Amino acid sequence: MKHNNLRLIFVRHGETVGNSSIRFYGKTDVPLNNEGIEQMTAVYKVLENEIFVSVFTSPLIRTIEGAYIILGNRNLNICKVENFREIDFGRWEGLTLxxxxxxxxxxxxxxxxxxxxFDYPQGDRREDFIKRVKNGIDMVLNMVKEGTVLLVLHKGVIRTSIFYLLGKVDNYRGEDFFAELGSIHEIHRINGIWHLTRENYTEHLVPPSKQ
Incomplete structure (x- = not known):
């Protein structure tokens, strides 16, 4: 049975302590800094009239904090999904380019x-990362059949999720899709087909994020 009217709204978390905009923070659990809180507050203003049926994050604090800010006074439980952890950059964790x-x-x-x-030295194999993100998305789709879903996640997880839903994950290249800090992405399922309707939306961010 195909279900209509399912919307997934992905939000990348905001800037963090230590500056995720310039550093490779994957498994490292760093909280939002003041700029990141402001970015998530700006997202809240964009999405404040949305009626969410479910909310998902990774277990990392930067996504959880972002979700709480975006939800505001909405009384919804946040489902923290282990498969939505960012990729482990291994030896490169916390470093700049x-x-x-x-x-x-x-x-x-x-x-x-x-x-x-690419497999990160002493970190995640790319194939393993893709597989666990796909499993996470499949879990969400099994849990929620219709309505609007909020997912506050990481750049790599958002990219992988959207390309998986579009059936393009095997041919994906990093430069094909941007997910800046505080960006909003929206994908709809209509008659069983996924359509990307909003990509890397950042007009709410002043000044816009650089990554």
């Missing part, structure tokens, strides 16, 4: 050339 290039110049070049197939 410049620091990574200096630490691992050859692997940095390999990452630049083959982002979607």
């Amino acid at each position: 410049k620091e990574i290039e200096e630490l691992d110049p050859s692997m940095f070049c390999e990452w630049r050339k083959a982002f979607w197939k």
